[in-house]
Amino acid sequence: MTDQRTEPRPSAIERFFGGSPGGVIVRLLLISLVVGFMMSVFGVDVQSVVRDAVTLFRETLRDGFGIFRNLGGYILTGAALVVPIWLLIRLSKGR
Numbered sequence: 001m002t003d004q005r006t007e008p009r010p011s012a013i014e015r016f017f018g019g020s021p022g023g024v025i026v027r028l029l030l031i032s033l034v035v036g037f038m039m040s041v042f043g044v045d046v047q048s049v050v051r052d053a054v055t056l057f058r059e060t061l062r063d064g065f066g067i068f069r070n071l072g073g074y075i076l077t078g079a080a081l082v083v084p085i086w087l088l089i090r091l092s093k094g095r
Contacts, residue, residue: 017024039045
């Protein structure tokens, strides 16, 4: 006979946390303590991190949409060179 031991399946909470919730919370607290200490040593605080993240997000949106704003100008500028060259090629192939 084969020995078929089935280990109990982890609960939904344990699957979400990736282990026992208490152990995961303790590890997160310890890691947060070390990271927070290192950030304070280098003079970084929560407000500056959040403020810089918001600024980065705003600038990214502004620059990204600026490209779409200029898209029409890019198309017209390129077409000023591409269309005449295309037309000359098409006319030269017709002979």
